[in-house]
Amino acid sequence: MTLATASERSGSSGSGGGRWWWGRRRRTGDDGDKGGGAARARVMDHGAWFLVLPALLPILVLSVGPLLYGISLAFTDSQSGRTEPTEWIGLLNFQDLLHDTLFWDSFRIGLLWAVGVTVPQFVLALGLALLLSQNLRFRWLARSLAIIPWAMPEVVVGIMWRLVYNPDAGILNETLRDLGFGDGRDWLTGIGTALPAVIVVGVWAGMPQTTVALLAGLQNVPRELHEAAEMDGAGAWRRFRTVTWPALKPIALAITALNFIWNFNSFALVYVLTNGGPGGRTRLPMLFAYEEAFRYGQFGYAAAMGCVMVALISVLLAVYLVGRLRGGDQR
Amino acid sequence: MTRRTRRPARAGQYLALLAYLVFLAFPFLWLISTSFKPARELGSLHPTWIPKDPTLANYRQAFDEQPLLEAAGNSLIAALSAAVVAVVIATPMAYVMARHRTLLARAATGWVVVSQAFPFVLVIIPLFLVLKNLHLINSLPGLIMVYVVWALPFALWMLVGYVRAVPTELEEAAAVDGASKLRTLVSVTAPLLAPGIVATALFAFITAWNEFFFALVLLKTPEKQTLPVVLTHFLGAEGAADLGPLAAAAFLATLPSLVVFAIIQKRITGGMLAGAVKS
Known part of the structure; x- marks a missing residue:
């Protein structure tokens, strides 16, 4: 959310020089200070x-x-409302965590959720950004409407979709009934449907930021190259592959990496939609750690979970980014 | 991008755009529709898009069931203070980050990026303990402090962009004319930055107004809680009768964010800057 907006802001204010953060850093490098700048x-x-x-x-x-402080807490037995002093317990929390199958279930669900949200979010947002960059009528209206989800409190997004998914009064089941697909179901409490249903909401909620970031990236695409490729008879797909994508790739990488982190750390949406149910099927790691810390008061243990989450996510991201960048070089 | 798109392709594009807009808009329309439906209609098995018998009863009931006004007041105080404080302390720092290439400026940029990756648990537990020792749990000042720091990364990020967009030539010209450094900052740079500062503050306001997790952890009693937390109290009992007031309250809580968002969206800062360079 943050980076995308920042780019958009600086983009709209930029008079030539300051356009997009990522692009600008690459292009103009270290020329910010003039004259006596070095001194x-x-x-x-x-x-x-x-x-x-x-x-x-x-x-x-x-x-x-x-x-x-939080990292150091992970090595202590800190608990809420305890009278005896907190003690260092070394790696004990991490040892316990290793055997905590509930946590690893939750971690697995978190990964499923983060990938399940980030990938469709990117694909759909890319489509929308490409459409919005076309010279369509009512484009301004579409642009304003498309970012509405961004402005909404996550709690409201959760509530809204609970109304959509509501088994009786919800529009989803009613539409299915109208189309003759049977009676519908209780999406958010069904063992098989809860996670997919929640993922749809995640995709919906994050689309605007991603779209805005990609739309920004599309401004880096050299128009002349596009026109030249068209003259040469390249089809839309060819032009996208050879002209648009290379220019868009840095922003696409950055925004998917950020989306992945944000989605993995997300809390409010699922807290409101299912609160981790049914039977822990949507209990994201953040929900798990929140309960551990503020329901059961296990501060040290929850902090250890936080550390493990950061460490594993960093490794995954590093692998992803290095892999992508390599792939780019080979092509 | 291409001006000579064939007609069927164009029609396909409009169709796709329409599909997107329907997907993005329908949940919100459903929320509004639900908020005007009487309890009787919400209990029936065949809900309609347009309420058959629209009523404002849900809105009245929402205010009766939960302290929405107090909550909105708390949200307003928290979001407004956080936005103002964040921008006031971030602007000078953003200026230094944009204009000086020091180690500190680089470290700050690094922090801006890295702070995006913290899982909140790792920060909220120590913050909770620290604020508890300061007796700032269940108090708005405590929450505001957290919101300020939480808003800083993107405030810095946005403001650095705005500062970079102000040409150094203007500041150099002022220096040549004999203006002191402070004078230059106040009377040359600041006015040019003003639209960006306002946009940043408004964005910080929205983020704080919408925030849920920190408020949930730090605010314990209902009379101190902010709107998003109070909204979740409607979810307590899963009865069909509660849907109406829930939708009404959720809709009302969204309005301020939407209004503010519409304002920043329209803001065009480029024009003012172009003019300044020309003259």
């Missing part, structure tokens, strides 16, 4: 410290500090 670069004067401090202090105290 100014290394030494930051007192004025600059004065400008930085108001933001730096809160970041250190309320973000970096807690993060380190």
Whole structure:
């Protein structure tokens, strides 16, 4: 969400020079400072410290500090409302976690969810972005409507889709009944349907950000190349493969990687839709860790879960990004 | 992109666009429709898109069942304070990050990116413990502090972009004219940044207004809770009778975000900047 917006903002404000973050960094590199820039670069004067401090202090105290504290908690037996002092217990939490099948079930569901949401989100958003970059009538209207899900509180998105999925008063079952597909079902409480139903909501909720980021990326596509390829008789698919995709690829990689992280860490949507049910079928790792920490008060253990989540997700992402970048070089 | 698209292809494009819009819009329309349906209609097996017997009873009932006004007040205080504080402290830092290429500026950029990957659990447990020691649990100031730091990464990211879009020539010209550094910042750079700062603040406002997880963990009593948390109280009992007020409250809670979002969307900052460079 964040990066995409930032890019969009800087894009709309950019008068030539500042267009898109990723693109700009690559193209113009280190030419920000002019003239005496090199001399100014290394030494930051007192004025600059004065400008930085108001933001730096809160970041250190309320973000970096807690993060380190959180990691250290993973090696303790910290619990909520305990009277005896917290003690270091080394790797005990991680050992327990290794044998905690419930956690690994949850982790597996988290991965299924994150991939299941991120991939369709990307494909659908790419389609929408390509459409919105065409010279269609009512494009402005479509652009405004398409980002509405972005503005909604996640809790409201959850509530909305609960109304859609509602077995009796919901529009989904009613439509199925009208089309003659039987009586429909209770989507969110069915063992087999809960996770897919929740994934659809995840895709829906994340489409605007992805679309905006890709639409931004499409502005990097050289128009002349496109026209030249068309003159040469390249079909739409060829043009997409050879002209659009190479220019779009950096942004596509960045946004899918970010989406994957955001989706894996998502909480509110599923909390409202199913609260992890039925029988833990939609219990994402975040829900699991939340319950462990704030229902059962196992702070140390929950922190260990957090650490394992970050570590494994980082490894997966690294593999994904390295693989993709390699693939690009070979082609 | 291509001007000479064939007619059937064009029709296909409109059709695809329509399909997208239907997919993106129908849940919201259903929410609005549900909010105007009387309980009797919500209990019937064949719901319709347009309420047969539209009523405002759900809205009245929603306010009776949960302290929506207090919750909206809490949300407003939290979101507004967080947005203002975040922008006030982020703007100077973003300026340094954009104009100076120091180690610190690089570390800050790194933090902006890395902070996106934290799972909230890892941050919320220590924050909870720290705020508890400061007696800031179940209080809006505690939540606001968390929201400020949580809003900083994207605020910095957006603002760095805006600062870069302000040409250094303008600042250099002011320096040549004998303006001090501070004077230049205040009377040359700041006005040009203003639209970007406002857009950033509004975006921070929406994010805080919509936020759920931190509010759920940090606010315990109903009179302190923000709108998203109070909305989940409607979900308590799974009765069909509750759907109406639930939809009504959810719809109302969304309106401020939608309005603010519409404002930032329309904001065009490019024009002002182009003018400044020309003159």
